Amino acid sequence: MICPVCKYDMIVVEYRNIELDYCNSCKGVWFDSGELELLLKSQGLEERKASFDNIINSQEAASAEKKRNCPSCGRKMKKTAIGGQPKTLIDVCRDKHGLWFDGGEVAQLMRHLAGEHPPKDDSGGHVVNFLEEVFGASESK
Ligand SMILES: [Zn+2]
Numbered sequence: 570m571i572c573p574v575c576k577y578d579m580i581v582v583e584y585r586n587i588e589l590d591y592c593n594s595c596k597g598v599w600f601d602s603g604e605l606e607l608l609l610k611s612q613g614l615e616e617r618k619a620s621f622d623n624i625i626n627s628q629e630a631a632s633a634e635k636k637r638n639c640p641s642c643g644r645k646m647k648k649t650a651i652g653g654q655p656k657t658l659i660d661v662c663r664d665k666h667g668l669w670f671d672g673g674e675v676a677q678l679m680r681h682l683a684g685e686h687p688p689k690d691d692s693g694g695h696v697v698n699f700l701e702e703v704f705g706a707s708e709s710k
Pocket residue numbers: 572573574575576577592593594595596597
């Protein structure tokens with residue numbers, strides 16, 4: 570799959586049966602629809618899916634950021650704001666092929682989801698750890 574930002578070939582990162590496409594150049598991450606769900610599930614965060622759907626289905630956010638094309642269908646993706654300060658904008662394919670996160674935005678999303686309903690057992694931290702495990706190694710190079 571080609572990175573929607575810099576057009577380099579992305580690498581497939583497989584971790585605990587979840588496949589992500591990762592761009593080594595800009596550190597962006599593409600989640601196929603379903604993969605993020607698997608990620609939430611694997612971390613025991615299924616109940617966060619509703620807040621996640623809200624993010625996906627929310628109105629297009631006004632932004633000066635450049636529109637990006639879905640690496641799957643090539644159509645322009647929608648900018649969607651997730652909460653937090655400063656706001657983070659992610660790109661979502663309108664045909665639900667998946668979501669694009671610029672480098673660092675995945676962790677922000679996870680912190681946001683975890684923070685909305687603080688888990689008793691700090692399971693939100695597990696997702697952040699998961700992502701740090703997946704990406705920490707490649708970023709420290
Ligand atoms: Zn890239």
